[in-house]
Amino acid sequence: MKIAIVSYSFTGNNDKFAASLASELPATHIRITTQKPFAMKSIVLDMIFSRTPKVHPHPDSLQQYDLILFVAPVWMGNVASPVRAYLHALQSKRQAYGLLxxxxxxxxxxxxxxxxxxxxxxxxxxxxxxxxxxxxxxLDSPPTRQDTSAYKISDTDAVRLSENAIKEIKKLIAPV
Structure with a gap:
């Protein structure tokens, strides 16, 4: 089974998670980039107005994969806007996909x-x-948005995240 790990990361945390995951699986890691750099204002406007930014590589480049695993943040309860172009492309392709x-x-x-x-x-x-x-x-109190936004995952965190994900992924790709 050909697996693509397609990641977008604003802070670097999801890219670190994706790289760790791709190294543990037999998967190709593809990083999404946006045509213009993102700022917090852009993120909020994309979420409010359901905008989809222009991205690279083109979503059609994923046709060769049997399973596409998107690794991206969730913003305001929704998948990060740079991933939207890829999700829309899946409507006509009907490829198996997931979000981590x-x-x-x-x-x-x-x-x-x-x-x-x-x-x-x-x-x-x-x-x-x-x-x-x-x-x-x-922390002594529940973390705030400011606390979680500033946190950079460590290599150990990335491995732990990958281990959690791989347990679930193996259920999908295990021979029947």
């Missing part, structure tokens, strides 16, 4: 994430694993 994420989590779970993935692709994901930075921070 490490995002803040200071505001709790992301209950509308599954519905958004289904709406954008027309198909249910094979896997969704939404892991949170708040679970990696040890």
């Amino acid at each position: 994420s490490i995002s803040g989590g200071a505001d709790g779970e992301n209950p509308k994430l599954m519905a958004e993935l289904l709406k954008r692709t027309g198909a249910s994901p094979a896997i969704v694993l939404d892991q949170h930075i708040k679970d990696y921070i040890t």
Whole structure:
């Protein structure tokens, strides 16, 4: 099975997670880049107006893969806007896909994430694993958005995230 790990990361955390995951699986790691650099204002406007930025590589470059695993943050309860072009492309391709994420989590779970993935692709994901930075921070009080936004995952964190993800991925790709 040919697997692509397609990552977008604003802070570097999801790219580190994706690189660790790709090294543990027989998978190709593809990094998404945006045509213009992102700022927090762009992120908020993309989420409010459901905008999709121009990205590289082109989503059609993923046709050769049997399973596409997106590794990207969740912003305001939705998948990061640079991933949207790829999700839209899946509507006509009907490839198996999943979303793996490490995002803040200071505001709790992301209950509308599954519905958004289904709406954008027309198909249910094979896997969704939404892991949170708040679970990696040890503070005397619950972490805030500021705390989780500033946190950079360590190599050890990336391995732990990958191990959690690989347990779930192996259920998908194990021979029947």
